[in-house]
Amino acid sequence: xxxxxxxxxxxxEEREAYVQAVLRAVKPGGHVIVAxxxxxxxxxxxxxxxxxxxxxGLHAQFGAPFTLLEQEREExxxxxxxxxxxxxxxxxxxxx
Numbered sequence: 001x002x003x004x005x006x007x008x009x010x011x012x013e014e015r016e017a018y019v020q021a022v023l024r025a026v027k028p029g030g031h032v033i034v035a036x037x038x039x040x041x042x043x044x045x046x047x048x049x050x051x052x053x054x055x056x057g058l059h060a061q062f063g064a065p066f067t068l069l070e071q072e073r074e075e076x077x078x079x080x081x082x083x084x085x086x087x088x089x090x091x092x093x094x095x096x
Contacts, residue, residue, distance in 0.1 A: 005018075006018060006036045007036040007045070007053070008045070008048060008050055008051075019061060026093045028095045029093065029095060031069075031092050032066070033088060033089070034058060034062075034088070034089050034091070037053070037086060038054070038073055038087040039052050040052070040085050041084055064094075065093055065094055066092065066093055067091060068089055069090045069091060070090040071088065071089050072087075073085065073087055074087075074088065
């Protein structure tokens with residue numbers, strides 16, 4: 001699943017629908033990588049409001065069906081000379 005859109009999901013209903021799609025798409029034991037803006041990342045992107053997350057906060061969106069295996073931060077330098085801070089989370093879907 002592509003996690004690069006998750007930070008654009010600003011309502012709980014949108015996030016829940018995304019998580020449900022991930023639950024259906026990823027088999028038990030399968031992995032998902034989700035990238036979003038970090039807590040200290042931009043508040044908007046392309047003029048749109050975004051959500052920002054810590055690794056624990058992002059993992060909490062996906063909940064108990066997933067185990068957080070790894071996390072990594074990145075400072076992405078845009079072509080416009082700005083820095084966007086991201087958090088990446090690698091999670092494994094738990095066995096039933």
